[in-house]
Amino acid sequence: MQIEISPTRRRMLLGAVQALAGLAIAGTASATETPPKMTVTRDPNCGCCGKWVEHIKAAGFPVEVVQVDDVMPLKTRLGVPEALMSCHTAEIGGYVIEGHVPAEAVKRLLVERPKATGIAVAGMPIGSPGMEVPGQAPQTYEIVIFSAGRQSVFARYRGVQQV
Incomplete structure (x- = not known):
């Protein structure tokens, strides 16, 4: 049995295909856009924080650095669980x-x-960005995703490589 598609249906189908192609192209373009600005709050005396900021900038992130003597009030205000706290906090x-x-x-x-x-x-694993130690192999560590009362593993890395 042969089904005929009227010109109107054919145009609608072609229009839908073109719209989907346009969305796919737009999605590709947005993936190459500059990421949003990152604000990093850190202690001015911490060298590894500066190295981490260099790593983030090298990946294309625009970064604003805020140096404060005590980052703890910010961590608390933003809801960072105590067990996951490290030396710097970014938004x-x-x-x-x-x-x-x-x-x-x-x-x-x-x-x-x-x-x-x-x-x-959590902590400062050797080999994580900013914590590279010449002559020492990078440790495997977990990136934890968190919300109020909830934590789970987001990814596992060794150095800057996902494992």
């Missing part, structure tokens, strides 16, 4: 980034946009 796109989180994980967070307060790398 970007409505999320909190705590500690030595690789830039690729931040990009993933901004693309996926999960309902969460933010992501964190």
